[in-house]
Amino acid sequence: MNLLPIILIDGITFASWLFLVSAGITFIFGVLRILNVAHGSLYAIGAYLGATLILQFAGQNQQSWITLPLLLLAAIVVGLTIGPLIERLLLRRVYGEDEVIGLLTTFALFLILEDVVRLIWGVDPYLAEGPYRMFGRVRLAGIAFAGYPFLLTIVAILVGLLLWIVIHRTSFGRQVTCVINDREIAGALGINVPRIDLMAFALGTFLAALGGALTAPMMSVEPGMGVSVIVLAFAVVGIGGLGSIGGAALGCIIVGIARAVAVQLFPEIDLFVIYALMVAVLLWRPQGLFGVVELRKI
Amino acid sequence: MSRTATRLSVIAALVVLAVLPLFLSDWIVFLIALALAKGAVVLGVVLLLRGGLISFGQALYFAIGAYTVGFLANKFGVGEALVALPLAVVISAVIAAALGLLLARFRGIYFAMLSLALSMILYTVLIKFYDFSGGTDGLSVRGFSVAGVTSANPSLVQYYLVLMLTAAVVYVGARFLASPLGYLMQAVRYNEIRIEYLGASASHAILASHVISGGISGLGGALVAYLVGHVSPDLAFWVSSGDFVFVAVLGGTGSVFAPFVGSIAFEFIKNYAVKFSPHTWQLTLGVFLLLVIYVQPQGLWTLLTRLRAKPR
Numbered sequence: 001m002n003l004l005p006i007i008l009i010d011g012i013t014f015a016s017w018l019f020l021v022s023a024g025i026t027f028i029f030g031v032l033r034i035l036n037v038a039h040g041s042l043y044a045i046g047a048y049l050g051a052t053l054i055l056q057f058a059g060q061n062q063q064s065w066i067t068l069p070l071l072l073l074a075a076i077v078v079g080l081t082i083g084p085l086i087e088r089l090l091l092r093r094v095y096g097e098d099e100v101i102g103l104l105t106t107f108a109l110f111l112i113l114e115d116v117v118r119l120i121w122g123v124d125p126y127l128a129e130g131p132y133r134m135f136g137r138v139r140l141a142g143i144a145f146a147g148y149p150f151l152l153t154i155v156a157i158l159v160g161l162l163l164w165i166v167i168h169r170t171s172f173g174r175q176v177t178c179v180i181n182d183r184e185i186a187g188a189l190g191i192n193v194p195r196i197d198l199m200a201f202a203l204g205t206f207l208a209a210l211g212g213a214l215t216a217p218m219m220s221v222e223p224g225m226g227v228s229v230i231v232l233a234f235a236v237v238g239i240g241g242l243g244s245i246g247g248a249a250l251g252c253i254i255v256g257i258a259r260a261v262a263v264q265l266f267p268e269i270d271l272f273v274i275y276a277l278m279v280a281v282l283l284w285r286p287q288g289l290f291g292v293v294e295l296r297k298i
Numbered sequence: 299m300s301r302t303a304t305r306l307s308v309i310a311a312l313v314v315l316a317v318l319p320l321f322l323s324d325w326i327v328f329l330i331a332l333a334l335a336k337g338a339v340v341l342g343v344v345l346l347l348r349g350g351l352i353s354f355g356q357a358l359y360f361a362i363g364a365y366t367v368g369f370l371a372n373k374f375g376v377g378e379a380l381v382a383l384p385l386a387v388v389i390s391a392v393i394a395a396a397l398g399l400l401l402a403r404f405r406g407i408y409f410a411m412l413s414l415a416l417s418m419i420l421y422t423v424l425i426k427f428y429d430f431s432g433g434t435d436g437l438s439v440r441g442f443s444v445a446g447v448t449s450a451n452p453s454l455v456q457y458y459l460v461l462m463l464t465a466a467v468v469y470v471g472a473r474f475l476a477s478p479l480g481y482l483m484q485a486v487r488y489n490e491i492r493i494e495y496l497g498a499s500a501s502h503a504i505l506a507s508h509v510i511s512g513g514i515s516g517l518g519g520a521l522v523a524y525l526v527g528h529v530s531p532d533l534a535f536w537v538s539s540g541d542f543v544f545v546a547v548l549g550g551t552g553s554v555f556a557p558f559v560g561s562i563a564f565e566f567i568k569n570y571a572v573k574f575s576p577h578t579w580q581l582t583l584g585v586f587l588l589l590v591i592y593v594q595p596q597g598l599w600t601l602l603t604r605l606r607a608k609p610r
Contacts, residue, residue: 029407035407035410035411037540090588093592094591097595098350099350099352099406099407099410100347100352100543100547101547101591101595103352103354103407103410103543104543104544104547104587104591105588105591107540107543107544107587108544108583108584108585108587108588108591109584109588110540110584111580111581111583111584111587112580112581112584112585112588114580114581115577115578115579115580115581115584116581118577119577119578119581227537230536231414231418231536234411234414234415235415235418238408238411238412238415242407242408242411268426268427269422269426271418271422271426272419272422272423272426275415275416275418275419275422276419278411278412278415279400279412279415279416279419282404282408282411282412282415283400286403286404286408287408288408
């Protein structure tokens with residue numbers, strides 16, 4: 001059997017999923033300089049809300065096109081409610097503090113959200129795999145692949161394009177770029193920096209929740225699903241360079257393909273490969289592939 | 299606080315901890331022993347934090363120490379603490395030296411992420427190589443003895459062992475922080491280029507801190523393995539590292555005693571949170587951590603020193 005198409009397609013669909021999960025982390029870090037440890041929990045909340053909406057409104061067999069807007073709706077709701085709430089109540093107080101404080105604030109948030117998810121949705125798994133079945137199977141190069149993961153690839157490409165357009169072609173994006181480069185000067189130029197912070201975090205939260213909501217149909221949604229996702233996302237953004245969305249995209253493709261190769265050829269070390277890659281890339285380029293070298297102050 | 303006063307309060311604290319088992323029930327004694335053993339790991343985090351380096355992968359050395367004990371007891375039938383503990387320290391320190399050479403180039407968030415990745419590598423290795431590590435089941439640690447003597451009451455022996463080694467670790471930590479390299483770490487945090495202009499080497503100080511940090515964290519892990527009687531890959535998971543950084547900030551980085559105060563406080567808060575709100579104990583811990591960050595960002599230790607300073 002020819003492994004190459006399997007590895008390529010597996011790798012690309014996994015990379016798409018990774019991009020949806022990690023684009024938000026790198027964007028939030030770029031603007032707010034906070035590595036969001038709770039990103040995995042936001043992903044889990046998106047998955048739970050998406051699954052709940054499908055179970056509520058998509059009928060018995062869940063196989064209708066309404067499920068896709070429902071998943072998007074779940075992500076938007078999470079992005080517009082929980083995101084701004086967290087930014088206003090918790091993160092705003094720690095901007096400009098030591099990195100360890102930002103890291104620990106989001107670690108505290110991670111602990112809190114893990115329990116909140118359990119309180120709201122309980123510990124029983126949610127199954128909302130209707131959309132997954134709806135897409136059936138696709139034959140490529142003589143091999144049958146599940147169709148749903150290709151939807152993730154399309155969404156990931158769309159999200160990447162939209163982010164690029166938003167950052168490079170809109171007024172909001174120019175303001176964000178300005179804030180990233182110099183918060184103080186941005187404020188002096190009349191940019192409402194706190195508002196940009198709020199919107200950036202809400203956008204990052206939306207991306208996390210979208211990743212979760214679109215993952216919901218592929219697996220049983222259960223407690224702890226965000227815990228392992230977050231370190232995968234860290235590996236990707238570390239490889240790509242923190243704050244760089246293009247870097248995250250490249251990091252996803254590298255990690256996706258490497259994992260697909262490992263899964264097919266050396267299944268014992270599939271996760272090991274991801275972290276080993278991260279270590280290797282960071283040793284070669286300490287700032288990640290697209291990271292900006294920070295100047296040292298005298 | 300003057301030197302004599304510090305020494306007197308250290309001796310007083312040791313005496314209090316030494317007589318505690320006479321008055322308190324077994325589970326509290328166990329909890330204190332566990333907290334002191336984990337406090338050694340937290341001190342490892344604090345040594346690096348003083349240089350502004352966040353070790354978000356300290357669980358690596360914690361797990362290496364614990365698994366050294368686990369292997370010896372499980373695969374070689376050696377439960378002798380006087381063999382296993384020094385070996386755990388040496389292995390952890392050697393690995394810390396090797397990884398420290400890599401990590402010394404990194405600062406800030408990248409240091410945190412690289413140390414996290416290294417600990418996750420160990421985690422995946424422990425999970426996947428079942429024959430060698432017991433996979434997710436882990437290994438049980440049996441046959442504890444000290445100098446060939448097995449006690450009828452091993453938990454009491456372990457308590458005093460932990461207490462003595464804690465005192466030793468505190469001594470090593472204090473001597474290191476008072477040494478030129480220890481002071482250099484504080485300078486690393488503020489301005490590295492000036493260090494180099496002074497003719498000193500920042501990466502040398504970071505490497506030395508890392509070796510000591512790894513060694514005492516390995517010791518902490520080995521002690522926890524004996525106390526709990528079981529080792530599992532979760533010891534190396536990133537949440538475990540997060541807890542150590544949590545406790546480091548909870549205690550504060552101002553003193554070598556702070557990690558142990560923070561660790562005891564953490565174990566008791568966790569214990570009571572699990573007891574009174576079994577479904578929301580993580581939430582309780584998270585809220586508590588936020589309170590510490592917002593109200594007392596220098597940690598509990600400065601609370602103590604501030605209280606003491608007030609009457610004057």
